[in-house]
Amino acid sequence: MKKVIQFTLNGNEVSAELESHKMLLEVLRDTFEMTGTKEGCGQGECGTCTVIIDGVSIKSCLYPVFEVEGKSVTTIEGLVGEGGKLHPIQEAFVEKGGIQCGFCSPGMILSAKALLDETWTPSDNEIKRAISGNLCRCTGYVQIIDSIRDAATRLSNQDPK
Amino acid sequence: MTDYSFIGKEIPRPDAPDKAAGKALYISDLVKPGMLYGKIKYSEHAHAKIKHIDTSKAEKLPGVRAVITGYNTPEIRIGFMKDNFALKKDKVRQFRDEVAAVAATDPEIAQEAVDLIKIEYEELPGVFTPEDALKEGAPLVHEVDPGGRPRKDNLIQLPWKWTEGDVEGAKQESAFIVEDHYQTQRVQQTCMGTAGCIAEFDLQSNLIIYSKTQIPYLAQNDFNQALVAMGLKGKSTRVIVPYLGGSFGTGLDTHGYEYITILLAYRTGRPVKILLSRAEEFSNLSPRQPSKTHIIQGCDKEGRLTFREVNMLLDNGAYTSWGATTPTVMLMPISTLYQVPNFFYNAKIVYTNNTYCQAMRGYGNPQATWAIESNMDQLAEKAGIDALDFRMINRNLPNTESFGFKITTCGLEDCIQSVGEKLKWREKRGKQKNKARGVGMASLFHTGGGCRIYRSDGTGIIMKLDDFGNVSVATGGIEMGQGFNSALAIATAESLGVTPDKVSVVFGDTATCPWDVGTHASRGAYTSCNAAIMAAEKAREKIFNLASEHFMSRVKSVLVKKKKKDPDFQMPDFDFESPRDPSEFELKENTVFLREEPDNPLLRISLGEFLRTAHFRNQGTMIVTEAFYDPNNGMLDPKTGKGNLSATYTWGAQGAEVEVDLETGEIKILNFVSANDVGKVINKQTLMGQFYGAAVMGFGYALSEEYKTDKGRNMNPNFLDYKIFSASDLDFPLHVELIETNDKEGPFGAKGVGEPGLVPTAPAIGNAIYDAIGVRIKSLPITPEKILAALKEKGKR
Numbered sequence: 001m002k003k004v005i006q007f008t009l010n011g012n013e014v015s016a017e018l019e020s021h022k023m024l025l026e027v028l029r030d031t032f033e034m035t036g037t038k039e040g041c042g043q044g045e046c047g048t049c050t051v052i053i054d055g056v057s058i059k060s061c062l063y064p065v066f067e068v069e070g071k072s073v074t075t076i077e078g079l080v081g082e083g084g085k086l087h088p089i090q091e092a093f094v095e096k097g098g099i100q101c102g103f104c105s106p107g108m109i110l111s112a113k114a115l116l117d118e119t120w121t122p123s124d125n126e127i128k129r130a131i132s133g134n135l136c137r138c139t140g141y142v143q144i145i146d147s148i149r150d151a152a153t154r155l156s157n158q159d160p161k
Numbered sequence: 162m163t164d165y166s167f168i169g170k171e172i173p174r175p176d177a178p179d180k181a182a183g184k185a186l187y188i189s190d191l192v193k194p195g196m197l198y199g200k201i202k203y204s205e206h207a208h209a210k211i212k213h214i215d216t217s218k219a220e221k222l223p224g225v226r227a228v229i230t231g232y233n234t235p236e237i238r239i240g241f242m243k244d245n246f247a248l249k250k251d252k253v254r255q256f257r258d259e260v261a262a263v264a265a266t267d268p269e270i271a272q273e274a275v276d277l278i279k280i281e282y283e284e285l286p287g288v289f290t291p292e293d294a295l296k297e298g299a300p301l302v303h304e305v306d307p308g309g310r311p312r313k314d315n316l317i318q319l320p321w322k323w324t325e326g327d328v329e330g331a332k333q334e335s336a337f338i339v340e341d342h343y344q345t346q347r348v349q350q351t352c353m354g355t356a357g358c359i360a361e362f363d364l365q366s367n368l369i370i371y372s373k374t375q376i377p378y379l380a381q382n383d384f385n386q387a388l389v390a391m392g393l394k395g396k397s398t399r400v401i402v403p404y405l406g407g408s409f410g411t412g413l414d415t416h417g418y419e420y421i422t423i424l425l426a427y428r429t430g431r432p433v434k435i436l437l438s439r440a441e442e443f444s445n446l447s448p449r450q451p452s453k454t455h456i457i458q459g460c461d462k463e464g465r466l467t468f469r470e471v472n473m474l475l476d477n478g479a480y481t482s483w484g485a486t487t488p489t490v491m492l493m494p495i496s497t498l499y500q501v502p503n504f505f506y507n508a509k510i511v512y513t514n515n516t517y518c519q520a521m522r523g524y525g526n527p528q529a530t531w532a533i534e535s536n537m538d539q540l541a542e543k544a545g546i547d548a549l550d551f552r553m554i555n556r557n558l559p560n561t562e563s564f565g566f567k568i569t570t571c572g573l574e575d576c577i578q579s580v581g582e583k584l585k586w587r588e589k590r591g592k593q594k595n596k597a598r599g600v601g602m603a604s605l606f607h608t609g610g611g612c613r614i615y616r617s618d619g620t621g622i623i624m625k626l627d628d629f630g631n632v633s634v635a636t637g638g639i640e641m642g643q644g645f646n647s648a649l650a651i652a653t654a655e656s657l658g659v660t661p662d663k664v665s666v667v668f669g670d671t672a673t674c675p676w677d678v679g680t681h682a683s684r685g686a687y688t689s690c691n692a693a694i695m696a697a698e699k700a701r702e703k704i705f706n707l708a709s710e711h712f713m714s715r716v717k718s719v720l721v722k723k724k725k726k727d728p729d730f731q732m733p734d735f736d737f738e739s740p741r742d743p744s745e746f747e748l749k750e751n752t753v754f755l756r757e758e759p760d761n762p763l764l765r766i767s768l769g770e771f772l773r774t775a776h777f778r779n780q781g782t783m784i785v786t787e788a789f790y791d792p793n794n795g796m797l798d799p800k801t802g803k804g805n806l807s808a809t810y811t812w813g814a815q816g817a818e819v820e821v822d823l824e825t826g827e828i829k830i831l832n833f834v835s836a837n838d839v840g841k842v843i844n845k846q847t848l849m850g851q852f853y854g855a856a857v858m859g860f861g862y863a864l865s866e867e868y869k870t871d872k873g874r875n876m877n878p879n880f881l882d883y884k885i886f887s888a889s890d891l892d893f894p895l896h897v898e899l900i901e902t903n904d905k906e907g908p909f910g911a912k913g914v915g916e917p918g919l920v921p922t923a924p925a926i927g928n929a930i931y932d933a934i935g936v937r938i939k940s941l942p943i944t945p946e947k948i949l950a951a952l953k954e955k956g957k958r
Contacts, residue, residue, distance in 0.1 A: 029190075035186070035189075035190040036182070036184065037183070038187070038189065038353075038354070038406075040353045040354070040355070040439065041439035041879065041880060042438060042439060043439065043879060043880075043881075045439075045879060045880035045881055046353065046439070046880055048353055075183070076181075076182065076183035077182070077183055079182075080182050084182070086178060086181060086182060090178075090181035090182060091181075093177070093181045094177040094178050094181050096846075097171075097173070097174075097846040097847065097849065099174070099176075099177045099180045099181060100407075100643065100644065100850055100854065101180075101352070101353065101354065101404070101406050101407040101641060102176065102177075102179075102181075102185050102404060102406070103187060103352075103354040103404075103406035103407060103642075104353045105180050105181055105183075106183040109181060125892075127888075128888040128891065128892070131887075131888045132887045132888050132889035133887075134887075134888070135353065135880060135885060135887060136353065136888075137350075137352060137353055137407050137409070137854075137858065137885065138407055138642045138643075138850070138854045139850055139853060139854050139857075140850075140853035140854040140855070140856055140857030140858070140886075140891070140895070141853075141857065141886075141887075141888040141891050142849075142853040142891070142895055143846075143849070143850055143853060144888070145888065145891075
């Protein structure tokens with residue numbers, strides 16, 4: 001079954017005629033050619049396909065695309081500002097060594113964003129919980145946790161509430 | 162101490178912004194116009210005769226462009242001993258054997274076609290443990306060797322036996338002897354990016370293959386041989402390597418899927434991509450070898466080791482990869498971790514109908530060190546000596562030699578002491594049994610200066626300066642996540658005299674990058690930075706030769722222009738005419754200047770501006786240099802078995818404090834220390850990242866990871882059932898200590914450190930568990946079930 005699906009993708013209204021069995025991950029990568037969202041397992045176990053849907057971090061490989069109708073999706077591409085300016089969370093990952101092979105990084109950064117959209121003063125345990133569904137085989141997580149802590153500081157310095 | 166501008170600082174890696182932005186391209190992201198998708202039909206049995214293959218239904222499926230089997234394609238032999246075939250005919254020897262493959266217009270059609278291929282088998286009895294495989298009359302995995310000669314048994318003929326001194330004599334003279342059996346499990350590398358490739362042919366039938374490999378140049382050779390088998394003798398291969406998404410040893414061999422993609426691309430005349438699913442990555446790539454080790458060690462009354470005897474049985478699986486050579490690295494700790502005057506080591510490596518094994522980070526060293534370091538604690542206990550003191554008594558020393566391994570710098574003593582301090586060893590060892598808490602440690606010895614397992618251990622660098630002062634460094638090495646690109650950029654900047662932001666590291670294309678033997682053995686940064694220092698020296702020589710002719714005339718023309726613009730400007734009294742000697746010049750921070758007047762702003766020219774004068778003149782020149790660095794090391798001599806494999810060696814010690822729940826058997830790490838002799842820090846940030854990541858991979862090896870099989874079939878090809886550590890499992894402090902020993906062979910004194918950080922992790926934890934509860938688990942992973950069983954067993958006695 002095919003259906004025209006409309007949703008907001010990184011702030012832009014988009015629509016596409018899509019087959020019902022497709023998952024959001026495939027649509028993001030193939031239909032919208034945004035390959036920043038990665039497929040590490042296709043079974044919701046590794047977190048490399050994490051995107052933010054209406055403020056919540058979601059594994060897009062298990063998210064039926066029909067469900068996204070009318071919702072707002074943020075992918076890693078959506079965090080990059082004008083002129084390629086990285087988001088403070090991305091900057092923190094770059095500066096603090098949170099990136100090695102980079103395959104988990106987009107999903108990891110979006111899980112971090114979902115957390116930091118809620119709080120700028122997360123505890124280490126809250127950080128670990130927020131990324132517990134995002135596997136990384138390279139870093140041992142230590143510098144990722146450092147990066148997210150640093151990102152929280154950057155965000156609160158940038159825009160003090 | 163040398164004062165460096167960039168060496169030793171914390172510098173973000175150059176590829177991080179693209180990776181953070183989701184712009185870095187991996188094999189999964191690449192698409193070529195007209196590309197087809199390939200899927201593989203794997204065996205349905207561990208051991209069976211192929212009676213008939215029916216591909217007729219698959220061929221008729223709309224969208225299918227090719228269906229290939231071993232019967233309608235040329236035979237391509239692969240593997241370390243050429244005992245494997247790209248597509249299997251007559252017989253399958255493991256579940257992952259590739260029997261047929263399809264190329265279709267989309268991956269779903271390709272999969273549907275694969276499912277339509279019907280294969281009739283006659284099942285054969287299989288062998289699934291090395292012990293069974295070695296029994297008299299056991300089914301033969303291979304009836305003939307690659308030369309066609311009949312095989313008598315399943316033992317692989319490799320010369321993995323070494324001895325030094327008089328082990329039997331030492332046994333007689335030892336005051337204390339301990340003996341035990343240790344096992345390790347299969348584990349999978351679990352790169353987050355799964356493997357895959359795209360193959361295509363140009364109009365002249367030359368192959369272009371985009372692949373996830375650590376050995377582009379050896380792969381080029383392998384693929385050229387495949388082209389010969391395909392009747393394309395004289396045609397060439399270009400290997401292009403996108404970002405890898407982790408590799409950890411998976412890319413050290415070429416794989417069946419790569420050859421199948423090549424065959425499909427040639428058959429269809431279209432680019433073909435095969436991308437492994439996560440389940441395929443688990444079940445159809447090669448894990449780390451499982452091992453069974455019988456170890457005996459002895460010491461004298463003072464605790465000095467007298468001998469070490471190790472007999473090892475390795476389950477190779479159905480075909481050989483380079484993983485069959487891991488005993489050459491296991492030899493290193495067995496002969497040389499601590500001073501052992503007499504040793505014997507024999508490894509039997511055996512064909513079975515299990516999945517064939519491959520190298521993984523550490524290359525055999527974790528299996529060997531698990532047995533050695535667990536058993537060291539047993540010997541220390543028997544001798545009545547504290548385990549840390551016992552290690553100190555036997556520690557290796559700088560400027561010594563052991564079984565051909567020339568130990569230059571050696572930070573083992575500092576590593577052991579550092580672990581002791583961080584763990585509060587003296588306060589805690591043996592003193593927290595009432596809380597079921599304990600501390601334990603283990604050490605490591607590994608290659609740090611390349612590793613000559615091939616005739617060459619070399620790496621090439623091409624350094625190209627443009628007329629904007631930018632430097633491209635083309636390397637044969639592969640950046641797979643480890644950060645050698647960052648070390649290479651920093652080493653280039655430091656040795657050339659530019660800032661790191663001016664340096665771009667170019668890698669991953671055999672057509673444009675110079676030759677390298679492969680990114681393995683912790684050799685990437687070590688070899689490439691040494692090559693960069695050589696190439697930078699040549700570039701500086703060229704720049705300063707140019708300066709001797711043109712620097713002052715360039716200064717003059719700048720000043721004349723200045724004077725035109727500003728009539729009040731006083732022309733300085735420089736000697737513009739006399740030739741200058743090249744040695745009078747220096748290049749630092751992207752600027753060429755005279756050494757004697759480093760601060761005179763009128764006598765400084767930016768590198769870019771200066772190089773433009775090199776290009777834009779009659780009979781101009783350009784600054785492109787190359788260097789090939791081949792470390793000062795040697796292969797193992799086939800006669801003596803000895804050789805200085807690495808130009809320098811890394812050392813380390815790790816320590817754990819653990820608590821065991823006596824009711825559930827659950828093991829909780831309370832504190833972990835990883836102390837490492839790194840030679841010299843090049844980039845602290847990426848270096849720390851290697852040790853954090855390795856330690857956490859080591860925790861998985863010690864406690865949670867096990868690639869389970871049932872009669873050759875992988876039973877847990879997913880992350881729910883194969884448990885790697887997640888961030889929430891890391892609920893304890895992980896300290897990494899860096900100890901600098903400034904090795905003279907290393908670039909700026911540095912050693913290679915990609916692998917060693919996981920080598921002693923498991924025995925450090927195992928030894929801590931013994932300290933906590935007095936039971937020793939001898940097979941990895943150390944699970945709560947094993948703890949409870951061991952406690953029950955202990956209670957009985």
